[in-house]
Amino acid sequence: GENVEQHPSTLSVQEGDSAVIKCTYSDSASNYFPWYKQELGKRPQLIIDIRSNVGEKKDQRIAVTLNKTAKHFSLHITETQPEDSAVYFCAAQTTGNQFYFGTGTSLTVIP
Amino acid sequence: EAGVAQSPRYKIIEKRQSVAFWCNPISGHATLYWYQQILGQGPKLLIQFQNNGVVDDSQLPKDRFSAERLKGVDSTLKIQPAKLEDSAVYLCASSRRGLTYNEQFFGPGTRLTVL
Numbered sequence: 063g064e065n066v067e068q069h070p071s072t073l074s075v076q077e078g079d080s081a082v083i084k085c086t087y088s089d090s091a092s093n094y095f096p097w098y099k100q101e102l103g104k105r106p107q108l109i110i111d112i113r114s115n116v117g118e119k120k121d122q123r124i125a126v127t128l129n130k131t132a133k134h135f136s137l138h139i140t141e142t143q144p145e146d147s148a149v150y151f152c153a154a155q156t157t158g159n160q161f162y163f164g165t166g167t168s169l170t171v172i173p
Numbered sequence: 174e175a176g177v178a179q180s181p182r183y184k185i186i187e188k189r190q191s192v193a194f195w196c197n198p199i200s201g202h203a204t205l206y207w208y209q210q211i212l213g214q215g216p217k218l219l220i221q222f223q224n225n226g227v228v229d230d231s232q233l234p235k236d237r238f239s240a241e242r243l244k245g246v247d248s249t250l251k252i253q254p255a256k257l258e259d260s261a262v263y264l265c266a267s268s269r270r271g272l273t274y275n276e277q278f279f280g281p282g283t284r285l286t287v288l
Contacts, residue, residue, distance in 0.1 A: 063231070068215075096276070105264065105279040106216065151215050159204070160229050161277065163215030 064089040066154050068164025075142050076172050083167045085152035086134040094155035095135050097126060100166075101148045109150075110137070142171045175199065177280035179265050185286045191253040194283045198246070198267030204228075206277060207240055207250050208264040216264055222248060252285075260287045 065088040075081050087095075093114035098106035112119045112126045112135065119126050123142075128135040139146055152164040178197040186192050198205050203224050208216035219238065220230040224245035233240070237256070242248040252259055262282040268275040 066215075105281050107279075108276055111276070153215075158229060159275075160218055160221055161206070161216075162218070165215050166213070 064092055064154055064156050064160070064162040066152060066162045066164045068152050068167060070167060071165065072168045072170075074170045074172060077142060077144060079142055081137075081139045081142055081146070081169055081171075083137045083150055083152070083169075084134060085136070085154075085164050086132075087154040087162075088133065089154070089156055090130075090133060091157045092154040093157065095126070095128060096153050096155070096161075097137050098151045098153065098163075099148045100151060106151060139169075142169075144171050144173050147171045177265055177267055177278055179263075179280035179283055181283055182281060183284050183286075185288065186255055187288050188257055189254040191251065192255055192285060193252075194250045194263050194265075194285075196248045196250070196265030196280060198248070198265070199278055201269065202267035202278075203245070203270055204268045204275070204277075205242055205248050206266040206268075207248070208266065210262045210264055210282070212261070219250070255285075255287045257287050260285055 068085045096111035099109045100106045110124050112128050123140045125138040149166045149168050151166050153161045205222040207219045210216045219233045220240045221228040222242040225242050240250045262284050264282045265280040266277040268277040
């Protein structure tokens, strides 16, 4: 089955700086990669996603890049704000339409 | 549109007791997922339904966990008997179709504590 690894597990940045979270996956047939933000005690919320036929996608301060050859994808948050503080999860969707999640990155933005 | 509904929101039981969780997906969503999220970890897929059929239950501990989705709408997840390690948040999610690229929407989850 698919295995998704995520790094780092914790990340602290100063407000206004950039944050980068990286994930790798094992199943080369996986073809959809969403990123979720989960605040304490709340449900995961989709913040951005990328399909396997696209190398990069951007939405305001958030961007995701995908390297299919290396089987890794990354989340980039620029101009971080305190409200960006949360746990972020990457996921990979297999051809069987199952989602496999990374272990999460706890992001703290220091004002 | 109304979101994914789950109940109860919290449940505390003793080990070896039984417990059931309920999920009502977004109307018209054919695919329903149950996840287990242990504190500090990412969601782990337990079972996936397409309408009322099981697509994947490879990670469901079938000796104690069971799930059904009668009539292809609501779903229940049961644990019998519960163990301490079952303490987790159980998340239900749904998506429109079991096709690639379909966003899944999560419910608020049920936090289970097994004492």
